[in-house]
Amino acid sequence: MIAIETFSLTKKFGSFTAVRDLSFKVKEGIIFGLLGPNGAGKTTTLRMIYGALKPTSGIAKILGVDVAKEPLKAKKLMGILPEDTGIYPRLTAEENLIYFGKLRGMERSTLEMRIDNLLGILKLEKKRYIIADKLSRGQKQKVAFARAILDEPPILLLDEPTLGVDVMSAREIRRLIKEYASSGKTVMLSTHNMWEVEKLCGRIGIISNGQLRYIGSKDELEKLAGEKEFEDVFIRLVRGETIETV
Ligand SMILES: Nc1ncnc2c1ncn2[C@@H]1O[C@H](COP(=O)(O)OP(=O)(O)OP(=O)(O)O)[C@@H](O)[C@H]1O
Ligand SMILES: [Mg+2]
16 A cells, blocks of 8 residues: 655745655655755655645645645644654653643553653653753654654654764664564655665655655665765765666
8 A cells, every 4th residue: 555645746935946746655664765955855845744834736645645635634644753853842751742642542551651661762761851941952852753653653754863863862763663664654754864764765765956856765776876875876866967767
């Protein structure tokens, strides 16, 4: 089944087109990485897919559900990590998770177990009762990641999930993302970390100036670019140094 699908998704801010005519499909159980330079349109794309931003035109669907037409149904299917983390600064780390879990209708005992488990894995136990405003950038990011996967929705949309996170926790986040996909769930993420893309993503989309230039597996993109190092692949493809598309 197709987990995420967009049809000619376009976003204009005034006369500026941030995302143009984006169409792609992501199958269930895949980790799809969106790569592109600053300002390429990754966050704008993700925000349109998770329903925080209304597209100027085009459609986004999650497991067949049109995000614009059935926003509540679509939202229940997604766990989201926004670019700005979106956690409540005046609630503690734990309260942020409890509040969200209740909102999602999680049963109390499941919620408590899940919170204990995730705070442990992400090395946040000591920050459990600290208000989010007083957490470091990386700690906030980890709370936001925990919130995104809290009730294990079928789709995860993660905007730079390991941004500002230390090596050990980034590894745990990647492990959780991998585990997620191997259980048949679907992850779409944006990142600037080439190594992360190589390690994690079954499919990769390269976006620049609001347009999806290439989409394919790591091997397909390497072949297309004629490069071995993924950083070189990325640079070549962003510059449009090849003419074919996958
Ligand atoms: N609310 C907005 N109003 C006007 N322009 C916007 C708005 N949001 C984004 N843009 C513009 O749209 C373009 C794409 O921005 P976006 O945040 O999607 O990029 P990105 O690929 O996520 O970049 P980064 O890697 O820096 O996170 C940028 O040129 C940005 O300035
Ligand atoms: Mg962004």
